[in-house]
Amino acid sequence: MDSHTREGAATEGAGSQGKTPSSHPAHQTVRIRVELFGMARLASGCALLELDLPCDAALWEVTQALVGACAALRGLAIRTDGTGLLESYTLNLNGRVFVSEAGVHLQAGDTLLLFSSQAGG
Amino acid sequence: MYGYNGTVLLVNLTSRDVTWDALPASVLRRFIGGTGLGTYLLYQYCPAGVEPFDPANPLIFVTSPLVGSRLTTSSKFAVLTKSPLTGCIGDALSSSFMATELKRAGCDAVIITGRSPVPCLLFLHDGAVEFLDATPYWGLSTTATEHAVQVALGRHTRVACIGPAGEHLVRYASITNDGGRQAARTGPGAVMGSKQLKAIAVRGTRAVPVSRPDALHTIGRSLTQRSLGPATEKYRTLGTLANVAVFNRLGTLPTHNFQQSTFAEADQVSGETFHQTHFVTNAHCANCTIGCEKILMTTDSGPKAQGRMEYESAFALGSLVGMSNPNTIIRASTLCDELGMDTISAGGTIAWAMECFAKGLLTVQDTGGLPLQFGNEEALLACLHLIGERRGIGDLLAEGSRRAAQRLGQGADAWAMHVKGLEMPGYEPRSLKTMALGLAVSTRGACHNRSSAYEADFSARVDRLQAEVARGRITMEGEDFSAVLDSLIWCKFLRKAFQDLYAESAAIYEHITGWPMTAEELRQAGERINNLKKLFNIREGWQRADDTLPPRVLTETLPTGIVQGSGLTQADLDVMIHGYYTARGWTAEGHIPMQKLAELDLLEMVYAHADGLPVFSITT
Numbered sequence: 001m002d003s004h005t006r007e008g009a010a011t012e013g014a015g016s017q018g019k020t021p022s023s024h025p026a027h028q029t030v031r032i033r034v035e036l037f038g039m040a041r042l043a044s045g046c047a048l049l050e051l052d053l054p055c056d057a058a059l060w061e062v063t064q065a066l067v068g069a070c071a072a073l074r075g076l077a078i079r080t081d082g083t084g085l086l087e088s089y090t091l092n093l094n095g096r097v098f099v100s101e102a103g104v105h106l107q108a109g110d111t112l113l114l115f116s117s118q119a120g121g
Numbered sequence: 122m123y124g125y126n127g128t129v130l131l132v133n134l135t136s137r138d139v140t141w142d143a144l145p146a147s148v149l150r151r152f153i154g155g156t157g158l159g160t161y162l163l164y165q166y167c168p169a170g171v172e173p174f175d176p177a178n179p180l181i182f183v184t185s186p187l188v189g190s191r192l193t194t195s196s197k198f199a200v201l202t203k204s205p206l207t208g209c210i211g212d213a214l215s216s217s218f219m220a221t222e223l224k225r226a227g228c229d230a231v232i233i234t235g236r237s238p239v240p241c242l243l244f245l246h247d248g249a250v251e252f253l254d255a256t257p258y259w260g261l262s263t264t265a266t267e268h269a270v271q272v273a274l275g276r277h278t279r280v281a282c283i284g285p286a287g288e289h290l291v292r293y294a295s296i297t298n299d300g301g302r303q304a305a306r307t308g309p310g311a312v313m314g315s316k317q318l319k320a321i322a323v324r325g326t327r328a329v330p331v332s333r334p335d336a337l338h339t340i341g342r343s344l345t346q347r348s349l350g351p352a353t354e355k356y357r358t359l360g361t362l363a364n365v366a367v368f369n370r371l372g373t374l375p376t377h378n379f380q381q382s383t384f385a386e387a388d389q390v391s392g393e394t395f396h397q398t399h400f401v402t403n404a405h406c407a408n409c410t411i412g413c414e415k416i417l418m419t420t421d422s423g424p425k426a427q428g429r430m431e432y433e434s435a436f437a438l439g440s441l442v443g444m445s446n447p448n449t450i451i452r453a454s455t456l457c458d459e460l461g462m463d464t465i466s467a468g469g470t471i472a473w474a475m476e477c478f479a480k481g482l483l484t485v486q487d488t489g490g491l492p493l494q495f496g497n498e499e500a501l502l503a504c505l506h507l508i509g510e511r512r513g514i515g516d517l518l519a520e521g522s523r524r525a526a527q528r529l530g531q532g533a534d535a536w537a538m539h540v541k542g543l544e545m546p547g548y549e550p551r552s553l554k555t556m557a558l559g560l561a562v563s564t565r566g567a568c569h570n571r572s573s574a575y576e577a578d579f580s581a582r583v584d585r586l587q588a589e590v591a592r593g594r595i596t597m598e599g600e601d602f603s604a605v606l607d608s609l610i611w612c613k614f615l616r617k618a619f620q621d622l623y624a625e626s627a628a629i630y631e632h633i634t635g636w637p638m639t640a641e642e643l644r645q646a647g648e649r650i651n652n653l654k655k656l657f658n659i660r661e662g663w664q665r666a667d668d669t670l671p672p673r674v675l676t677e678t679l680p681t682g683i684v685q686g687s688g689l690t691q692a693d694l695d696v697m698i699h700g701y702y703t704a705r706g707w708t709a710e711g712h713i714p715m716q717k718l719a720e721l722d723l724l725e726m727v728y729a730h731a732d733g734l735p736v737f738s739i740t741t
Binding site: 037121 | 351352353354355356358359360361363364366367370371372392393396397413431432548569573575576578579580581584585586613614617682683684
């Protein structure tokens with residue numbers, strides 16, 4: 001992991017999913033890491049990002065934070081409107097759980113892995 | 122007839138008899154082409170219980186209804202035989218102009234039996250067959266052979282040949298065509314070598330008509346467009362090499378002969394690194410719009426090497442044997458291609474030997490002075506040369522890890538990483554439980570491609586570390602899906618471009634052949650083909666105990682990475698196998714009930730070719 005690290009923050013309440021900021025613990029933010037693989041890494045020149053995200057983050061919140069921190073991911077791994085992943089990419093939490101449209105529960109220090117959804121070969 | 126020639130060419134190298142037989146529509150519709158039709162022909166033409174190197178063992182080349190259609194990724198062919206590595210069904214796929222040329226030469230399949238008294242070059246051209254002397258080519262590498270044959274017979278002649286490994290009956294020898302494409306797994310090149318058949322050269326000018334060219338053109342354009350979109354992005358960019366870094370992070374990158382599933386130097390041999398430092402260009406098969414092949418070149422001061430590189434080669438000649446120098450991996454992979462042998466089995470067998478060396482079961486006296494340690498670059502390259510020519514320690518390792526371990530004894534089979542004799546691919550089964558099942562039950566041994574069971578593990582569908590009965594149905598569905606891909610034949614890298622593989626392929630099949638076909642009929646064809654593969658194995662002696670995984674997988678937990686502590690017990694595996702047999706409608710012992718055979722329209726041919734062998738059993 002030799003590329004530089006970038007930082008970004010989720011834009012709470014952004015997007016069209018109707019999620020709004022609140023003082024509910026679920027909307028407390030935590031700092032997590034995102035590791036990039038494949039063309040996402042090469043095209044962005046970035047192997048590792050740090051993001052502040054809500055504890056219960058919808059997928060669109062994750063992807064908007066990602067393009068906020070690394071604009072090169074827009075159209076490459078993330079939809080141009082920032083609201084989700086392109087079908088060619090997937091996100092995995094801590095190497096165990098694949099993130100669905102419903103979102104992901106995050107804890108400080110978690111790591112999301114962004115890599116191709118085209119498994120194997 | 123549209124879409125097919127409707128004929129099979131039978132060539133006997135001993136008697137030099139040549140026969141053309143008809144392939145009836147009923148057979149073609151039930152078994153489609155490629156692997157499916159090849160399995161049907163193997164079942165019919167392979168004498169029950171034959172030894173793989175017996176002249177009677179047929180070597181079968183099969184095209185498909187899609188070949189010649191110009192649909193993207195459709196230029197593929199299958200090679201089937203009884204495998205000298207596993208004793209089970211051996212099937213491998215290869216691609217490009219050879220497929221088109223075979224079909225244009227006038228046949229849907231070529232079945233080669235017998236053994237030529239002298240090295241032979243079989244030349245097929247527009248319905249004619251010539252037996253040419255291949256003595257001048259014997260001993261040449263695959264690239265040199267293809268070039269020399271094209272010089273002799275014309276540069277548009279397509280050539281499928283063996284290298285020195287096939288000549289020396291290395292049990293995992295490949296057949297090479299079109300500048301380095303390989304039908305490699307399960308060792309068909311060794312059977313070709315046993316027949317003293319150095320090469321097949323093909324020229325054909327007879328285009329096979331399709332029934333509804335306009336409709337086919339429309340759907341073909343749509344498919345081409347999709348093949349250039351996100352569904353194939355990985356294959357068009359880094360290719361399968363992109364797996365290295367991800368698999369390492371997920372703890373699924375087999376390392377040091379499966380002693381661990383992470384490789385400390387993975388970043389040095391990742392797809393990202395290869396792309397930045399060794400990438401030359403992308404290459405395509407004929408009629409392919411994806412262009413997945415990554416041509417890489419060495420960059421150090423050593424001997425130059427340039428060739429294709431896939432994840433499986435990078436893993437087997439990289440982390441599995443402890444190599445972290447990308448130049449060495451490129452050299453080793455290119456050397457395997459030139460010698461004509463499967464990189465996975467070559468790397469897997471050497472990894473086994475390296476562990477034997479580390480444990481003191483093999484010494485420098487056995488290896489001819491080679492310090493066969495994990496990570497020793499010179500030893501790896503020297504070992505590949507020795508295997509390809511069966512010299513020194515190479516004679517033992519040319520047998521594959523199962524036979525080599527049996528010959529060495531002293532408990533060395535405990536770390537021989539194979540299933541049914543076929544070396545394991547680059548997917549750690551202890552951290553990919555669906556894949557573990559796929560590997561255990563696959564009819565061709567430890568194969569990742571005939572089930573693609575890993576897809577479930579790399580998705581939100583399952584917890585990849587959990588073994589459960591439901592993996593049986595997932596694996597079965599993956600196998601049937603793959604059998605349809607391998608029979609039509611589509612490239613697997615196109616699979617995500619289909620909204621519904623069965624429905625779209627059924628429509629395409631109708632446009633090509635003019636014969637009605639539904640999505641359900643196609644799905645059932647996949648099921649029929651997998652059942653027939655299993656029947657072949659049962660006839661050849663398969664037993665329930667053969668559906669298993671190497672002892673290491675079932676007794677040791679993973680020591681590193683985020684999957685540290687993960688394991689797979691025999692009980693876990695048995696639960697999943699039970700789920701698989703149940704989903705298939707088989708008995709608890711993995712046999713196929715009469716009712717299932719009747720449902721799949723397989724009864725008649727099973728009885729016709731049982732040959733009364735006691736090992737063959739149908740459970741009622």
